[in-house]
Amino acid sequence: DAGVIQSPRHEVTEMGQEVTLRCKPISGHDYLFWYRQTMMRGLELLIYFNNNVPIDDSGMPEDRFSAKMPNASFSTLKIQPSEPRDSAVYFCASSFRLAGYTDTQYFGPGTRLTVL
Amino acid sequence: KNEVEQSPQNLTAQEGEFITINCSYSVGISALHWLQQHPGGGIVSLFMLSSGKKKHGRLIATINIQEKHSSLHITASHPRDSAVYICAVSSVGGATNKLIFGTGTLLAVQP
Numbered sequence: 001d002a003g004v005i006q007s008p009r010h011e012v013t014e015m016g017q018e019v020t021l022r023c024k025p026i027s028g029h030d031y032l033f034w035y036r037q038t039m040m041r042g043l044e045l046l047i048y049f050n051n052n053v054p055i056d057d058s059g060m061p062e063d064r065f066s067a068k069m070p071n072a073s074f075s076t077l078k079i080q081p082s083e084p085r086d087s088a089v090y091f092c093a094s095s096f097r098l099a100g101y102t103d104t105q106y107f108g109p110g111t112r113l114t115v116l
Numbered sequence: 117k118n119e120v121e122q123s124p125q126n127l128t129a130q131e132g133e134f135i136t137i138n139c140s141y142s143v144g145i146s147a148l149h150w151l152q153q154h155p156g157g158g159i160v161s162l163f164m165l166s167s168g169k170k171k172h173g174r175l176i177a178t179i180n181i182q183e184k185h186s187s188l189h190i191t192a193s194h195p196r197d198s199a200v201y202i203c204a205v206s207s208v209g210g211a212t213n214k215l216i217f218g219t220g221t222l223l224a225v226q227p
Contacts, residue, residue, distance in 0.1 A: 033215075043202065043217040056214060089157060104149070105215065107159040 004108035018080040025094030122218035135190040139203030
């Protein structure tokens with residue numbers, strides 16, 4: 001398997017523009033996570049899905065952020081409108097969990113977002 | 117206070133030294149994870165453990181559930197071990213796949 005795939009790897013945009021980040025999880029994994037990493041706050045969970053359904057979006061900073069998972073092989077994280085403070089590296093991760101067992105999460109390479 | 121605390125925040129070692137990174141947590145957990153992030157940015161899961169000890173090559177991870185503490189040891193350290201090491205826990209109750217992260221330990225191993 002190719003692992004978790006994210007695109008784009010780098011994104012530079014201007015304040016106010018819409019940004020869409022994409023993620024393809026490992027085939028067969030039923031959990032998908034979106035994380036944000038900044039120097040100030042480290043890694044933070046934004047939202048995660050189980051079987052394509054959003055389970056916990058309490059980490060989504062504000063209404064400008066939205067995430068979807070239309071099918072088991074694709075998810076998007078959208079920021080509209082973007083602001084300079086959204087500049088960060090955004091990671092997607094996936095895992096497979098049997099009942100009562102916590103599995104390893106596999107991380108994508110990340111998308112480095114710069115909002116000017 | 118963070119739910120997951122790591123120490124030290126920064127660590128410089130000479131090649132060949134034995135290295136220990138510590139992680140303490142304040143919540144009930146189902147598992148503890150050690151992650152490695154290289155300067156290029158990619159994150160790799162090193163260990164996931166809920167009790168005892170695990171070993172992989174020169175890396176050893178231990179956990180003491182009663183004391184809510186884990187350590188990551190690197191034996192015979194090498195410059196290629198230079199990276200950020202992140203401790204994370206899966207908390208009990210509700211979503212056990214949800215991770216809470218420490219702030220990371222930046223390790224530099226000098227030749």
